[in-house]
Amino acid sequence: MDMPEVIPVCYCGNSAKLNTCWSNNNLGRRFFGCKQFGSGFRKSCRFFSWFDPPLTPRLRVVLLGLLKKVKTLKDARKREKRTWFLVLVIVTVLLFSKP
Numbered sequence: 001m002d003m004p005e006v007i008p009v010c011y012c013g014n015s016a017k018l019n020t021c022w023s024n025n026n027l028g029r030r031f032f033g034c035k036q037f038g039s040g041f042r043k044s045c046r047f048f049s050w051f052d053p054p055l056t057p058r059l060r061v062v063l064l065g066l067l068k069k070v071k072t073l074k075d076a077r078k079r080e081k082r083t084w085f086l087v088l089v090i091v092t093v094l095l096f097s098k099p
């Protein structure tokens, strides 16, 4: 992966942290933000700077399509597991129920 040559300094005076954005409009696009952001202990500054160029509309559609597919597969797998669990319960009940 390509790494930044120069790491910007945020308003707190720390070197900024490289994060990845997961919103639909900027999927996988990396940005610099305050190291303190989201840590909850100290107030973080509002430093924000994109590192990657914006997604092209085409790439965005392709990425969203792929994510949707992954989600569909995960859901199907969950349903499958649930079904097998139900089968197991029914078989157990049948096995241990007295005639």
Ligand SMILES: [Zn+2]
Binding pocket: 010, 011, 012, 013, 014, 034, 035, 036, 044, 045, 046, 047
């Ligand atoms: Zn900061």
